[in-house]
Amino acid sequence: MLDLTTCDAVFLSFDEPNADSHYDRALEYLPHAKRVHGIKGFDAAHRHAGEICGSDHVITIDADNLLTDEEFFSGRFDVSPRDREAVFSFSARNVLNALEYGNGGVKIWPRETLVTLRSHENARRPEAAVDFCWTTPYFQVNRVLSEVHMTDTPFQAFRGGFREGVKFNLAGGTLAYKVYPDLPKGEALLSHIGDANLERLRIWCSVGADVPNGDWAILGARLGCVMTALDGFEHAHVADYGWVRDFWEKTVYADWQDDARRHEAIIDLGNRLNRELQLEIADLDAAASRFLKSTYHRRRAFGMTVTV
Structure with missing residues (x-):
């Protein structure tokens, strides 16, 4: 059993406009939480988080996250001895579209993984250039x-949507059309990312x-x-980070x-997405979006992802 009250916690922020208020909430739940702010790059910020902590496991909270489950952080988390080297990623509910999965969610890391992380801007393998989850032992936990x-x-909004629009073309860190070069691109995408991620992309x-x-998030995802x-x-x-900011400002x-x-x-x-990829996405107005979110039942992720 991992006693969460003994784990160091780090709040990671860069330029998020809601970071200060979300950090205040984090301190209500985790009064000992440290803050890492303004370090450019996912890899660099996370490695710094590991370096300033001393506990064997470290809780990280992204700045766009507003914590909602205070009880969890005062309890214990059951981890099998064989899985103590894995990262545990908890679901978060996105208020934009009601999706609940690991995107942006709270994570529990082995400290050693944080300080030796090589992903994103410091990736040594191309599969880790966009996310760490394809090269690091990783559990998705359904609790929100x-x-x-x-x-x-x-x-x-645009940056968040654009990232997911790009990322949902990947599985295992590789692109659909590179894995299935002989298939039509729409068929290759479905074969590569599966039903659950296709639903999230749509x-x-x-x-x-x-x-x-x-609308900026939807534009970002489609683009x-x-x-x-x-x-x-x-x-x-x-x-x-610099490329995305430049692309935003200039284009x-x-x-x-x-x-x-x-x-x-x-x-x-x-x-274009419907014509060339057969995504069957919809142009929903505000009322239709509210209705869908009120009735949508999320897909649950199970099991462990391990890449060696």
């Missing part, structure tokens, strides 16, 4: 510990018009998917800050 709030500004591309800046699946985008750029916001033009772009991107 937090809410993800990632639409406080247009840029935050929801990211369709749901959220009822949330302020939700990320089009660029990656159809236009040969170098997907590792999505882990480069995305410059072209689509006007509401009408942004709406037109969302429709055009959706039409």
Whole structure:
């Protein structure tokens, strides 16, 4: 049994507009939580988190996370001895689209994994360029510990949607059309990422018009998917904070800050995804988005992902 009250906790923030208020909530649940702020790069920030901690296991909370399950952090977590070297990723509910999975959720890391992490900007293997989960022993835990709030500004919303639109073209850190070069791209995508992740991709591309800046997230998801699946985008750029900011300022916001033009772009991107990948995504208004979120039942993830 892992006594969570003895684990160091680290709140990781970079430029999130809601970071301070979310850190205040984290301190209510975890009064001893440290904060790592402003370190550029996922890998660098997480390794620093490990370096400032002394416990064998470390809890990390991303800045866009608002903790919602206080009871969990005062309890114990049952870990089999054979799994003590794995990362445990807990589900978070995204208020944009009601999806509940590991994206942005609370994680429990072996400290040794944090301080030796080599992913994202410091990846030594191409599979780790976008996420650590494909090269590190990793459990997805279905318990929801937090809410993800990632639409406080247009840029935050776009960045979150764009990342998921890119990432859902990957499985095991590799692209669908590279694994199945002889299949039509739509068929290759489904064969590669499976039903559950296909459903999540479609929801990211369709749901959220009822949330302020939700259209920017939908634009990001659709654009990320089009660029990656159809236009040969170098997907590792999505882990480069500077590249994403530059792309936003020089291309995305410059072209689509006007509401009408942004709406037109969302429709055009959706039409292309449906035509060339057969995604069958929908253009939902605010009322339809609210209704879907009120009735949606999430898929649950089971088991352990281990890459060696």
